[in-house]
Amino acid sequence: MxxxxxxxxxxxxxxxxxxxxxxxxxxxxxxxxxxxxxxxxxxxxxxxxxxxxxxxxxxxxxxxxxxxxxxxxxxxxxxxxxxxxxxxxxxxxxxxxxxxxxxxxxxxxxxxxxxxxxxxxxxxxxxxxxxxxxxxxxxxxxxxxxxxxxxxxxxxxxxxxNIDGKTGVLNAHAWHLLSERELSSAARAKSKLGVLMLDLDHFKQVNDVYGHLAGDVVLKVVATTISEHVRDYDSVGRFGGEEFVVLLPGATETEVIPVAERVRQAVMDIEVEVGTASGPRTVRGLSVSIGVAVYPSGGTVLERLLHVADSALYQAKRNGRNRVVSLAAA
Structure with missing residues (x-):
């Protein structure tokens, strides 16, 4: 104005x-x-x-x-x-x-x-x-x-x-509310919708080696990296601990998986300087495992989509981590 x-x-x-x-x-x-x-x-x-x-x-x-x-x-x-x-x-x-x-x-x-x-x-x-x-x-x-x-x-x-204070993305409650609304819109429009479930691999080692304050810095950088490598109108949330979720309105499976791969690669490229008791150190070599679910093939309610994405995430963990898994594509 x-x-x-x-x-x-x-x-x-x-x-x-x-x-x-x-x-x-x-x-x-x-x-x-x-x-x-x-x-x-x-x-x-x-x-x-x-x-x-x-x-x-x-x-x-x-x-x-x-x-x-x-x-x-x-x-x-x-x-x-x-x-x-x-x-x-x-x-x-x-x-x-x-x-x-x-x-x-x-x-x-x-x-x-x-x-x-x-x-x-x-x-x-x-x-x-x-x-x-x-x-x-x-x-x-x-x-x-x-x-x-x-x-x-x-x-x-x-x-x-509605923002998670530690990472700057949506908190779990806000993400759920927004996702329920988007799911209702997708049902009315008969459109697709994607869900990503992401877990930072071996994050406990980051806390053990660099300290919990450094771990918080890493979480923040990872959250920012995820937000920067999805679409502007996608919704990123922190699900708890080192686990994140992303909602991708209107995205088909062929569109969701490239986004997930882009995020995975971006996390691998992260280098972040953190403060430790022994002075500044650089954290690198991070990776993330990602599970994919797509509405409506993966489920017609949010909890079912999250369950499918979570199952795909743990399949990625079992397959060696640092990968994207979609059970529908398996």
């Missing part, structure tokens, strides 16, 4: 600086420490906003002040459309290159996501018009802005309550 308002009323340099400051504030106050919001994603999103500002700034640059009247309204809508299209294209390109996803929902977000985006643009336009033409009315514009911010903040607090 503030970014688009800045595009309309500020010089281009200040508008860009405003966008960067907003993302820096969000990183410091909200997103830092969340595994699903790693720094590189925040940087990419900030860059997307900067490019969107530049794109819409091309439209705004030809104005002599903020336009008014019907024609002026159309020009503002044009600037908003360019801003939205540029941002959507950049984000969709990132999602496609990172995950290979092709569905409109995966690339461009849900209807609620886009409705929120339109709402923020409308409020940004109203704020800009108020600042330029009727400063005394700006407080009336800010009231719905504060309500919107409060509702978003409440949502963010709800998300924080």
């Amino acid at each position: 503030w970014t688009f308002a800045g595009v309309l009323v500020l010089p281009s340099g200040l508008a860009l600086a405003l966008g960067l400051l907003i993302y820096l504030h969000l990183w410091l106050r909200v997103w830092r420490g969340m595994s699903h919001r790693p720094a590189y994603r925040v940087v990419y999103c900030a860059a997307a906003i900067v490019l969107s500002c530049l794109a819409s700034g091309v439209i705004v640059a030809g104005w002599n002040g903020l336009p008014v009247g019907f024609t002026g309204s159309l020009r503002i809508v044009e600037a908003a459309a360019v801003f939205t299209a540029a941002n959507a294209f950049i984000v969709a390109l990132s999602v496609y290159l990172h995950t290979g996803a092709r569905s409109p929902r995966s690339l461009f977000g849900s209807g609620d996501d886009n409705l929120l985006e339109v709402t923020t643009l409308v409020l940004g336009t109203s704020t800009a018009l108020g600042i330029v033409h009727a400063p005394a009315l700006v407080p009336f514009v800010l009231l719905p802005v504060l309500v919107l911010h409060r509702s978003v903040l409440v949502r963010q607090l709800e998300i924080a309550a």
